Amino acid sequence: MFNRAKCRRTENNNEDKSTTELQSFSKKPEVHLSFESLTYTVNTYRKLKKVKNEILHGIDGCFRSGQLTAIMGPSGCGKSTLLNVLAGYSISGSSGQVYLNGSLRDEKQ
16 A cells, blocks of 8 residues: 655755655545446437436446556446446436445445
């Protein structure tokens, strides 16, 4: 795990020397995110008829603290939609289970 630090440079008007101060931040608790059978459906209209369009189809996966994870795919395949559902921005039309540190996430929070 990386220790994050913020550098601040200060210059003294009378001297040519500059000093750098390191300020440490406290370590945040680890967060593990996993999801099972995640689907996301939106309503669209075709020829004046309401049609359900499933954007995410039963996605399973996990993101572990301290690991680098990439979500890759062509334009329009649902990468941003997946992140919006996981973050809780898109609750309506989504189904499946999202777990934070092994506990089922309450979508109402």
